[in-house]
Amino acid sequence: MGRDGNTEGPAAPAVRIEGLWKRFGEQVAVAGIDLEIPAGQFIGLVGPNGAGKTTTLSMVTGLLRPDSGRVEIGGTDVWQDPAAVKARIGVLPEGLRMFERLSGRELLTYMGRLRGLSGDDVDRRATQLLDVLDLATSQHKLVIDYSTGMRKKIGLAAALLHNPEVLFLDEPFEGVDPVSAQTIRTVLERYTASGATVVFSSHVMELVESLCSWVAVLAGGRIRAHGTLAEVRGDAPTLQEAFLELVGVRTTADDSLDWLGGGVR
Ligand SMILES: Nc1ncnc2c1ncn2[C@@H]1O[C@H](COP(=O)(O)OP(=O)(O)OP(=O)(O)O)[C@@H](O)[C@H]1O
Numbered sequence: 001m002g003r004d005g006n007t008e009g010p011a012a013p014a015v016r017i018e019g020l021w022k023r024f025g026e027q028v029a030v031a032g033i034d035l036e037i038p039a040g041q042f043i044g045l046v047g048p049n050g051a052g053k054t055t056t057l058s059m060v061t062g063l064l065r066p067d068s069g070r071v072e073i074g075g076t077d078v079w080q081d082p083a084a085v086k087a088r089i090g091v092l093p094e095g096l097r098m099f100e101r102l103s104g105r106e107l108l109t110y111m112g113r114l115r116g117l118s119g120d121d122v123d124r125r126a127t128q129l130l131d132v133l134d135l136a137t138s139q140h141k142l143v144i145d146y147s148t149g150m151r152k153k154i155g156l157a158a159a160l161l162h163n164p165e166v167l168f169l170d171e172p173f174e175g176v177d178p179v180s181a182q183t184i185r186t187v188l189e190r191y192t193a194s195g196a197t198v199v200f201s202s203h204v205m206e207l208v209e210s211l212c213s214w215v216a217v218l219a220g221g222r223i224r225a226h227g228t229l230a231e232v233r234g235d236a237p238t239l240q241e242a243f244l245e246l247v248g249v250r251t252t253a254d255d256s257l258d259w260l261g262g263g264v265r
Helices: 053-060 082-088 104-114 119-132 148-160 178-193 205-211 229-233 239-247
Strands: 015-024 027-037 042-046 068-073 089-092 166-170 197-202 214-219 222-228
Touching: 015 053, 027 053, 027 214, 027 222, 042 053, 042 178, 042 205, 053 068, 053 166, 053 197, 082 089, 089 148, 104 119, 104 148, 119 148, 119 178, 148 166, 148 178, 178 197, 197 205, 205 239, 214 229, 214 239, 222 229, 222 239, 229 239
Parallel strands: 042 197, 042 214, 089 166, 166 197
Antiparallel strands: 015 027, 015 068, 214 222
């Protein structure tokens, strides 16, 4: 059942992308993406380095204006009504910039108030999130003194505070230890179980395979495949192998890098 309690018919897509393009000078970063992302699932956006994942997510979440194309989230056009859309989404961007001189707790209070929550609600939700994400003991430390994993977790808490319908995460597990990764995973699984949608980008196929029910493969700024995990994997034994086949594996000639290694010094 969706979050709105509607049990009839296929749910409207969480995100609808039509004809999305972005160029940086000569470089085409996103080359005409059309995609409907289903609601209420764990969605993986995967692709090699430079595929266009961050650029796509930035345009979808209203952080970067597309050259052309449209994005709708829950039926609202992101670039026509960015404020309405931003109230309904949570974002953990790549290279997260935060207010470094606030403590973790202060950061959540600030973000919650900015989102229009009452002081009591912010306090209650922040306490719970800090607790679940194992940050309670470091809540009064300044964010500048947080480790990479702690930064991801406080960023995730800030993105979840207003209970968004769709959560976008750019490489949420990068630089995160297995214990913190498991904590993040548990929180996200609970969140999607209630009908919310998580869209996250990654190039770690094992992670995507174990977490996501639906994936889109991006390479060279285009969608190469999309659908349920089983559809995208096809006959390949793993998503990793399906992915390598889809994006094309570049082989290295035998005599290149012949200077590298111990034997010829
Ligand atoms: N601000 C920018 N100016 C110029 N080129 C850019 C800019 N942002 C991205 N690009 C280029 O657009 C292409 C797509 O980059 P993008 O960061 O979206 O890829 P990605 O799939 O997120 O890669 P990664 O997995 O390495 O983070 C790359 O060729 C990149 O060099």
